[in-house]
Amino acid sequence: MEVKFNDVSYVANGEKIINGVNFELQEGKINALIGANGSGKTILGKMLNGMLYPTSGNICVGKTIITNVPLDNVEELQFNVGYVYQLAENQFFCETVKDEIGFELNRFSYRKKEYDKHISDALKMVGLSDEYLNRDPFSLSSGEKQKVALASILSINPEIIILDEPTNGLDYQDKLNLVRLLKKIKRRYKKTIVIISCDVEFVHLLADYIFVIDNGKLAIKGDKYTVFSNGLVLKKCGLVAPKIVSFKTQAMQRKKIKLIDRDDINDLIKDILRSI
Amino acid sequence: MSAVIEIRDMSFSYDNKTIFKNTSLTIEDGTFTTIVGCSGCGKTTLAKMMSGRYKTSQYIKICGYFINNKNIPKLKEIVEIVFENSSRQLVSTTVRKNLELALKSYNVPNQEIDGKIEDISKSLEIESLLDKNVDIISDAEKQLVSLTIALLHNPQLLILDDALSMLDYCRREKVFTLLKVFNRLGMSIINFTHNSDDMLIGTNVAVIAKGQIVANEKKNKIFNNLRLFSNAKVELPFIVSLSSKLKYYGVVDKIYYDNKKLVDALWR
Numbered sequence: 001m002e003v004k005f006n007d008v009s010y011v012a013n014g015e016k017i018i019n020g021v022n023f024e025l026q027e028g029k030i031n032a033l034i035g036a037n038g039s040g041k042t043i044l045g046k047m048l049n050g051m052l053y054p055t056s057g058n059i060c061v062g063k064t065i066i067t068n069v070p071l072d073n074v075e076e077l078q079f080n081v082g083y084v085y086q087l088a089e090n091q092f093f094c095e096t097v098k099d100e101i102g103f104e105l106n107r108f109s110y111r112k113k114e115y116d117k118h119i120s121d122a123l124k125m126v127g128l129s130d131e132y133l134n135r136d137p138f139s140l141s142s143g144e145k146q147k148v149a150l151a152s153i154l155s156i157n158p159e160i161i162i163l164d165e166p167t168n169g170l171d172y173q174d175k176l177n178l179v180r181l182l183k184k185i186k187r188r189y190k191k192t193i194v195i196i197s198c199d200v201e202f203v204h205l206l207a208d209y210i211f212v213i214d215n216g217k218l219a220i221k222g223d224k225y226t227v228f229s230n231g232l233v234l235k236k237c238g239l240v241a242p243k244i245v246s247f248k249t250q251a252m253q254r255k256k257i258k259l260i261d262r263d264d265i266n267d268l269i270k271d272i273l274r275s276i
Numbered sequence: 277m278s279a280v281i282e283i284r285d286m287s288f289s290y291d292n293k294t295i296f297k298n299t300s301l302t303i304e305d306g307t308f309t310t311i312v313g314c315s316g317c318g319k320t321t322l323a324k325m326m327s328g329r330y331k332t333s334q335y336i337k338i339c340g341y342f343i344n345n346k347n348i349p350k351l352k353e354i355v356e357i358v359f360e361n362s363s364r365q366l367v368s369t370t371v372r373k374n375l376e377l378a379l380k381s382y383n384v385p386n387q388e389i390d391g392k393i394e395d396i397s398k399s400l401e402i403e404s405l406l407d408k409n410v411d412i413i414s415d416a417e418k419q420l421v422s423l424t425i426a427l428l429h430n431p432q433l434l435i436l437d438d439a440l441s442m443l444d445y446c447r448r449e450k451v452f453t454l455l456k457v458f459n460r461l462g463m464s465i466i467n468f469t470h471n472s473d474d475m476l477i478g479t480n481v482a483v484i485a486k487g488q489i490v491a492n493e494k495k496n497k498i499f500n501n502l503r504l505f506s507n508a509k510v511e512l513p514f515i516v517s518l519s520s521k522l523k524y525y526g527v528v529d530k531i532y533y534d535n536k537k538l539v540d541a542l543w544r
Contacts, residue, residue: 012412036444037416086415086442087361139291142360142438143315165415168441169360171315171470172511198416198444240445243514250535255543265514269521276527276542 001062001080001159001192002027003048008057010043010216017043019216020057025160025194025209030186032195032203035213036238042086044213045162045196049083050074061160079108082153086164088145089138091152097123097140098133101152108156122155123148125185127177142169146178154185161185162194167202179206204228204242204263212237225261244268280305280433280464281326283489284335288321295321297487303466303480305339308459309492310475311468313484314509319468320359322484323437326466327357339432356431358439362422363415371413371421372406378425392428399454400424416442423451427458434458436467452477472511476533483508499531 003025010018018040025031033041046052047059050071059066064077071077085091094100101119120130126147132140137148146169153161163182167175183206185191197203203210203224210227212219214237220227228234228241231249240246248259248268257275262268281303288296295318303309313319324330328338328351339354341347368374372393379389397403402424405417413421419442426434434455440448456477459465467474475481475495482492485508491498498504499516512520519532522542532538 013408037442037447038414042414089361141316141320165442169315169438169470171313171509172472173509174315198442200445238444238446247514247518247535247539251539251543254536254539257543265518265521268518269525272522272542273525273527 002060003062003160003192004060005044006058006060008044008047008054008059010040010047010052011055017216018047018054021213021216021218023211023218023221025192027192028186028190029208030182030193030195030206032197032207032210033213034197034200034203034210034239035219036198039213039237040216041196041213042164045083045164045194048160048194049081049162050077051083075108079156080158081160081162082156082158084146084149084153084161084163084166086168088142088149088169091149092137092145095136096134097137097148100137100148101155104152104156118155122151125154126151126181143171143174146170146174150181157189158191160192160194162196164196165198166195167197167199175202175205178202182206198239200228200239200242204245212239214238229261278305278340279303279337280307280339281466282335282337283325286325286334286336288318288325288334294487299488301482301489301492303464303482303492305464306459306462307480308456308465308478309467309480309482310478311466311482311484312470312472312475312508312510315470317484317508318487319484320437322489323357323359323435323466323468326355326433327435328352328355329357354432355435356426356429356433357435357437358419358422358426360419360438360441361415362439363410363418365425366410366418366421368410370407370409371402374410374421375406375425375428378428382429396424396428400427401450416444416447419443420447420451431463433464433466436465436469438469439467441470473513476513476515483510485509 005021005023008018008021033044035041047054053068053070055068092100094103098119101122105115105118128147182193186193207224210224211221219237220230220233228245231241234241251257252259259271279302283301285298285300286296287298325336328343332343336343338351341351366374368377375393376389379392397406402420405413419439423439440451455465479495481495481498483490483504491504502520505512515533516531519528519538522528528541
């Protein structure tokens with residue numbers, strides 16, 4: 001499903017939070033919207049999901065065109081575009097994990113017969129067992145809450161999945177699992193995934209394409225090597241390159257040696273051993 | 277040196293799940309301790325216990341006080357805790373009104389309130405947020421405001437439970453620089469975190485694994501035993517991980533905490 005932002009602006013309380021943004025998401029890929037706190041990246045995500053409407057400009061999501069006029073069929077848009085909230089518990093209100101995931105299914109009137117299976121499948125996709133079905137979602141750890149929130153969105157099988165700061169409250173192991181899970185969802189189900197995050201380490205692990213948002217504008221876009229090697233622009237946007245990239249850049253600048261772009265610390269070590 | 281936290285043989289379980297079993301921990305007064313552990317290991321439980329808001333019969337001494345009916349009001353005065361999602365405590369309309377409310381509840385005289393708000397918001401760079409409604413500021417900014425409220429109280433012990441998780445890199449750096457100043461002025465700080473780089477910031481690091489507090493050491497000693505971290509399923513800071521691997525290959529002789537020094541050591 002095609003997603004295109006056409007000259008989108010968003011004004012709240014007389015303040016221009018998004019200022020004439022134009023870009024197109026890569027279909028079936030993992031797209032990352034990164035930026036400092038308050039840069040406006042969450043607003044972009046919320047407009048894509050129909051929670052907010054642009055003040056001017058429009059967003060094309062497949063056949064749906066989102067403008068400043070509230071949509072009649074916002075349910076249809078939200079069926080195609082799932083949104084996982086920044087703090088998972090902000091999207092919870094049911095007493096059990098089962099009801100929580102079931103709520104989304106009910107909302108889009110899934111058949112009762114498939115109901116239980118959908119819930120179990122969604123839990124399995126995020127790596128949780130059926131034991132969680134009767135747990136109270138509020139009593140779970142942050143990592144588990146995040147997984148349940150993602151499961152509730154996956155259960156309705158949207159074309160586009162937006163995750164707002166998905167690594168909050170996740171430990172390292174959970175993060176790696178989430179990277180694996182999202183890559184699998186992309187590969188197997190051909191979903192377009194949108195990560196909204198300021199966690200550059202996480203984005204570096206999985207993003208195919210990165211959009212850097214600064215003060216409501218698109219500052220730079222490209223694949224991760226293009227974006228993360230541009231230290232100056234990142235700094236101006238209040239961000240910093242991932243640790244492995246910063247180390248490489250620093251070594252190359254100070255000691256006039258050549259190191260290749262590496263994603264993995266063990267590959268970097270091989271390069272270092274070769275160069276000394 | 278006196279202890280700000282003294283826990284002896286503490287056990288805790290809920291929903292028939294054991295979180296802690298006979299574990300002990302002493303945190304010295306005046307330290308900046310980072311506590312790490314995988315998710316679900318009991319960080320939030322421990323943070324809440326240390327805050328002294330929950331009555332318990334366990335041996336837990338906070339700033340020299342046991343947690344009981346008599347001491348809880350005192351503990352509320354000297355200990356502040358900030359959670360990942362403390363925004364529910366922002367009850368008033370604008371950020372400024374919330375800060376005023378906090379100061380009034382701390383019995384700060386009216387004529388000092390404006391000055392205090394100005395000082396703290398300058399040091400945390402949140403002046404532009406002051407007159408915004410708390411409903412429209414971002415979740416990261418809410419975290420910053422919650423922290424500001426805790427700092428306005430100037431507690432003897434400040435506990436952070438993933439309280440800075442949403443801040444971007446620059447904000448985080450600035451906040452930690454400020455926290456270090458408060459720490460030098462005598463505030464004990466305990467930072468429960470998922471961010472492995474935070475371990476390089478404080479003075480001490482403690483690790484939770486399998487219901488036990490398995491280590492509590494000075495920052496420069498803790499990385500001598502890296503197995504501790506793999507057993508606890510905790511990521512190492514990138515620079516520690518890189519230099520320890522290079523040390524294994526014999527190209528450097530110690531663990532480095534700084535890119536520049538490691539680069540200099542490698543390509544002399």
